Amino acid sequence: GAVVSQHPSWVICKSGTSVKIECRSLDFQATTMFWYRQFPKQSLMLMATSNEGSKATYEQGVEKDKFLINHASLTLSTLTVTSAHPEDSSFYICSAAGWTGTSNQPQHFGDGTRLSIL
Amino acid sequence: TQLLEQSPQFLSIQEGENLTVYCNSSSVFSSLQWYRQEPGEGPVLLVTVVTGGEVKKLKRLTFQFGDARKDSSLHITAAQPGDTGLYLCAGEESGTYKYIFGTGTRLKVLA
Numbered sequence: 001g002a003v004v005s006q007h008p009s010w011v012i013c014k015s016g017t018s019v020k021i022e023c024r025s026l027d028f029q030a031t032t033m034f035w036y037r038q039f040p041k042q043s044l045m046l047m048a049t050s051n052e053g054s055k056a057t058y059e060q061g062v063e064k065d066k067f068l069i070n071h072a073s074l075t076l077s078t079l080t081v082t083s084a085h086p087e088d089s090s091f092y093i094c095s096a097a098g099w100t101g102t103s104n105q106p107q108h109f110g111d112g113t114r115l116s117i118l
Numbered sequence: 119t120q121l122l123e124q125s126p127q128f129l130s131i132q133e134g135e136n137l138t139v140y141c142n143s144s145s146v147f148s149s150l151q152w153y154r155q156e157p158g159e160g161p162v163l164l165v166t167v168v169t170g171g172e173v174k175k176l177k178r179l180t181f182q183f184g185d186a187r188k189d190s191s192l193h194i195t196a197a198q199p200g201d202t203g204l205y206l207c208a209g210e211e212s213g214t215y216k217y218i219f220g221t222g223t224r225l226k227v228l229a
Contacts, residue, residue, distance in 0.1 A: 004160075006160070032215045034216070034217070036219075041224070042222065043206055043220060043221050043222040044161070044206065044208075044219040045219070046216070046217070046218065046219070049214075049216055091158075095160075106151070106163070106166060106215075107163075107215065107217060108163070109153075109160035109161050109162070109163075110160050111160045112158070112160050114158070
């Protein structure tokens, strides 16, 4: 089955640091990738949708300059949390949807990145 | 903004009991998915329903998509401790691949 790899799985860093999270589709072309944020014991909140080669579309209330998204290839999207502060601490999850070459792939999720800002 | 409400929010039951989780919205979705998520991991897809009125079964789990494609239910028969987790429904905005997640139902099955 389709596999989406997310890296790193856990980050702890000081306030003011910028953190980059990678999301890779390992066996299919991810034309669309999604970034979600999840607070403890809550559901997933969609932050942005990125299509390969174009600018990401952000959901209302999500700061574009704080959460930089790049989707430069069909297998990789990155989320950079710029100048992170403690309130940015959360579980960030990506998902990818696209084409295997023979069939459409609905979204498959990575295992998430737990970000803790001290 | 589309909203998907799940009920109940929390459910704690004994092994062997049956349960139903509901996912409701005022919006119509192209398709709807159900996921289960374990702590510290990404959601795992259980099923996708596309047609209004569709019923799908996955072992002890039965999923139904409402006739109007605005709501869905997940029924678990004879729940087991391994069913414990966060259950999430997610509705697809028409033709976008974009999914909006429900508020979640946290299930705990006691042995």
